[in-house]
Structures are given as C-alpha cells and as structure tokens.
Amino acid sequence: MSRPIVRRTAALAAAAMLIPVLAACGGDKDEKKTAEKKADKPKGASELVIYSGRNEELISPILAKLEKATGTKVEVRYGDSAELAAQILEEGDRTKAGLFFSQDAGALGALSQAGLLAKLPQKSLEKVDPAFRGGEGDWVGVSGRSRVIAYNPDKTEKAPDSIHDLVKPEWKGKVGYAPTNASFQAFVTGMRVIEGDEATLTWLKGLKANAKPYAKNGVVLDAVDKGEVSLGLINHYYWYEKVAELGADKVKAKIHFLPGGDPGALINAAGVGVLKNGGQGEAAEKAVDYLLSAEAQSYFADETKEYPLAAGVTSSVKDLPALDSLQAPEIDLGKLESLQKTLELLKEAGMV
Structure with missing residues (x-):
C-alpha cells in the first residue's frame, strides 16, 4: 500500500520515540480506570478488530475466509504498519484493536518492547520456526x-x-x-x-x-x-x-x-500479535491459528509469492528456492524495531 514518503518516515520515527514514553508510564495507570476502559471493548470470540499493515486488496479475501472459518465478525482498519504501530503505542490500554497484522517484524518488535502484546499459546508458536517469531513468545510470523x-x-x-x-x-x-x-x-x-x-x-x-x-x-x-x-x-x-x-x-x-x-x-516476516489490552484474546488467538493454517499459508504463497512460514506448508511457486536452503543471516527479527x-x-x- 503506497503512502507519502514523508508520512512513512515520520511514522517510523514516532513509533520509535513512543516506545520508551509509553513503557515508562504504563505501570502508573489507575487499575479501576483501565478496567472501565476494557469494559467498553468487544467481548467474546465472535468479534475482532484487526489493525492491518498489509494491503487491503491483498488481505481482504483471506480475512473473509477467516470470518467464515472461525465464526468471527471481523472489522479491519488498514494503514501503514509503522503508522498503525505508532497508533497502538499511543492508544495504550485504550486500544480497540484485538490483533495487529504487520507487514514487517520491526513494528511487532516495537509493540513487544512496549509490553502491549499478549503471550501466544505454545501450540500456535510451535507451528513456526523460532527464527520467525518473537523472543518473548508474543508475536509470530505468517509469511516471509x-x-x-x-x-x-x-x-x-x-x-x-x-x-x-x-x-x-x-x-x-x-x-x-x-x-x-x-x-x-x-x-x-x-x-x-x-x-x-x-x-x-x-x-x-x-x-x-x-x-x-x-x-x-x-x-x-x-x-x-x-x-x-x-x-x-x-x-x-x-x-x-x-x-x-x-x-x-x-x-x-x-x-x-x-x-x-x-x-x-x-529474511523478514509479516506477522501477527494479539493486543494485550484489546479485550479480544479468544477471537484473536483463533485468527492467529487460522492465518497459520494450510489454507491461509497457501493463499499468501500463491498470491504474493512470499514464503509460507507454518510447518508442513511449502510454496508451489515455480523455481522458488526452498526456505531452508537460503543462507540468511542469523538475527533476532524483533530487534528490527530500532528504526529511529x-x-x-x-x-x-x-x-x-
């Protein structure tokens, strides 16, 4: 999704600068006030608000399938990954988002560092190689x-x-x-x-x-x-x-x-993380599992020619080298958050 260059650069800087500010003030929130804010958010496993840094034209077909497969009503806010990460950082415990779908690992790393992502179930994490998931177990790669x-x-x-x-x-x-x-x-x-x-x-x-x-x-x-x-x-x-x-x-x-x-x-990864303060944990976790399913993984491989990251799913793209044959540098993708x-x-x- 194309965006003005200046806007993207400003968003990246804003996301980087907001991390220490929100991390520092996060522990000072009034618990009663926080509980009241959470009460206004979507509840249960039937509704999910997704902030998506992935292109609407690309992602809307698979999210329609996600709705049908999980029985979840999905509302999506589209934008640049860095802009959306900055928005979530600014919203803090007031966020309406239950799931963040980022175009890159850096934006997920920023939210993880700020403590805004929830731990994912081990069964979900184990579907993806450790190289393509957060070190804190709070985000997972979907495609590479x-x-x-x-x-x-x-x-x-x-x-x-x-x-x-x-x-x-x-x-x-x-x-x-x-x-x-x-x-x-x-x-x-x-x-x-x-x-x-x-x-x-x-x-x-x-x-x-x-x-x-x-x-x-x-x-x-x-x-x-x-x-x-x-x-x-x-x-x-x-x-x-x-x-x-x-x-x-x-x-x-x-x-x-x-x-x-x-x-x-x-090798960078597009991935997802469940927002700790979104009040939609059950629905968001179901969405994560669906995005790691064979149907969703094959969709990304076929539509964008990216690498599927879930175990047991391989790309059918002609002449694309196998992911495990690539000699990528060893790096913690979560550290790509240092954009500033x-x-x-x-x-x-x-x-x-």
Missing part, C-alpha cells in the same frame, strides 16, 4: 520474504555475492535501490544489528555514491529489467510476481539469493 539482488544479464554475467561489493568502483552508477522504502530500511536495521552502526553508515555512504535512488522496489526491478541499471536491491517476490504476470520470456532481469549469511540476504537510529543514519548518509 528474502532480500535479493536483481541483475540484468545483458549488463553483467552475474550478481555479486555480497552487498559489500556494491560500494566498489566497478559498480558506480550501476546499482538501483529504494532508500525510502520500508523493506530497505528494515534491511539497513538488520545490517546495523549484525555489523554495527559505524560499519553500516560507512556502507550507506558508499552506496549513496554508487547507486541511483528509486521510489519503490517494483520500480527498481523495472529499471534493472530495462537496463537502466545493472543491479537492484529488492525483495524476492517482486521478481516472481513480474514473471507470473508477464511470463518468464518477457522478463530480462534475474535474481540472486546471496550466500554466506550476508546482511543482504535478510536507522533513519538517523540514512539522513546522515544523505538518503532521506
């Missing part, structure tokens, strides 16, 4: 996406095996990226966690000197496909969606999954 390098075979025989190669002189003016895109910023956050702020800033300055900025991942892929640039940093599913839409013979660009645990091979520092580095590097 890998960062890759797209390349044009007419411009280069193959793509580099590391993002660190992209700052070398031979790639000057030949790399495309989307610095204001949330997935790029999540990758940079991951790089900070893995390699530290100083090394990341040095890399960002090198990339800025070498690369051409674009507004979105899809535009980066188009630029690679047309030969405007030789390489592009994107999420894997953009290429698979383009191939599905146009046919493999109509797509010049190829993609390269980076080896060796390179930061550029980060990432934005500061991007600004210092002249990218935003």
Whole structure:
C-alpha cells in the first residue's frame, strides 16, 4: 500500500520515540480506570478488530475466509504498519484493536518492547520456526520474504555475492535501490544489528555514491529489467510476481539469493500479535491459528509469492528456492524495531 514518503518516515520515527514514553508510564495507570476502559471493548470470540499493515486488496479475501472459518465478525482498519504501530503505542490500554497484522517484524518488535502484546499459546508458536517469531513468545510470523539482488544479464554475467561489493568502483552508477522504502530500511536495521552502526553508515555512504535512488522496489526491478541499471536491491517476490504476470520470456532481469549469511540476504516476516489490552484474546488467538493454517499459508504463497512460514506448508511457486536452503543471516527479527537510529543514519548518509 503506497503512502507519502514523508508520512512513512515520520511514522517510523514516532513509533520509535513512543516506545520508551509509553513503557515508562504504563505501570502508573489507575487499575479501576483501565478496567472501565476494557469494559467498553468487544467481548467474546465472535468479534475482532484487526489493525492491518498489509494491503487491503491483498488481505481482504483471506480475512473473509477467516470470518467464515472461525465464526468471527471481523472489522479491519488498514494503514501503514509503522503508522498503525505508532497508533497502538499511543492508544495504550485504550486500544480497540484485538490483533495487529504487520507487514514487517520491526513494528511487532516495537509493540513487544512496549509490553502491549499478549503471550501466544505454545501450540500456535510451535507451528513456526523460532527464527520467525518473537523472543518473548508474543508475536509470530505468517509469511516471509528474502532480500535479493536483481541483475540484468545483458549488463553483467552475474550478481555479486555480497552487498559489500556494491560500494566498489566497478559498480558506480550501476546499482538501483529504494532508500525510502520500508523493506530497505528494515534491511539497513538488520545490517546495523549484525555489523554495527559505524560499519553500516560507512556502507550507506558508499552506496549513496554508487547507486541511483528509486521510489519503490517494483520500480527498481523495472529499471534493472530495462537496463537502466545493472543491479537492484529488492525483495524476492517482486521478481516472481513480474514473471507470473508477464511470463518468464518477457522478463530480462534475474535474481540472486546471496550466500554466506550476508546482511543482504535478510529474511523478514509479516506477522501477527494479539493486543494485550484489546479485550479480544479468544477471537484473536483463533485468527492467529487460522492465518497459520494450510489454507491461509497457501493463499499468501500463491498470491504474493512470499514464503509460507507454518510447518508442513511449502510454496508451489515455480523455481522458488526452498526456505531452508537460503543462507540468511542469523538475527533476532524483533530487534528490527530500532528504526529511529536507522533513519538517523540514512539522513546522515544523505538518503532521506
């Protein structure tokens, strides 16, 4: 779901800055007042308010199936994941949301750090590999996406095996990226966690000197496909969606999954968390289990070409490498919540 760049950046900063404020004041709430507020919220397992950072066009069909499968009446508020996380942080124990469906793990990590997510049942958590769920057991990944390098075979025989190669002189003016895109910023956050702020800033300055900025991942892929640039940093599913839409013979660009645990091979997750103060725990937990069901997991794999994360469900997308074959860096995805520092580095590097 596209949003103005300035609005997204402001939302990310707001979410990051709200965490310590709300965490500090959360313990000072008057218990009676809190109980009265909760009494006004939806009750029972028949109603559920979802704050969804996932696109309405994408998610509404599966939420309609969720309603039917669980017998739950669903009301959905759509928006940018960072904006919605900031809203939930601001609402605190007054939130009307029972479930937060985030496009990325960072926003879930922010809510977890603020203590606003409820522990999920172990049976739900065990459906997903620990790498794709919160360390506190309060959120779980639903679908995954890998960062890759797209390349044009007419411009280069193959793509580099590391993002660190992209700052070398031979790639000057030949790399495309989307610095204001949330997935790029999540990758940079991951790089900070893995390699530290100083090394990341040095890399960002090198990339800025070498690369051409674009507004979105899809535009980066188009630029690679047309030969405007030789390489592009994107999420894997953009290429698979383009191939599905146009046919493999109509797509010049190829993609390269980076080896060796390179930061550029980060696998991020879209996921869900039950709001502790939403008063809709039973309905929300049923929704979590449905989103991890074979029907829902297959929907995401087929519709968005993302990786299903629930055990026992595999993708049917042609030529998509198996998830367990990817050499992603080992990282606690919950730590991707430190977006404010990432934005500061991007600004210092002249990218935003």
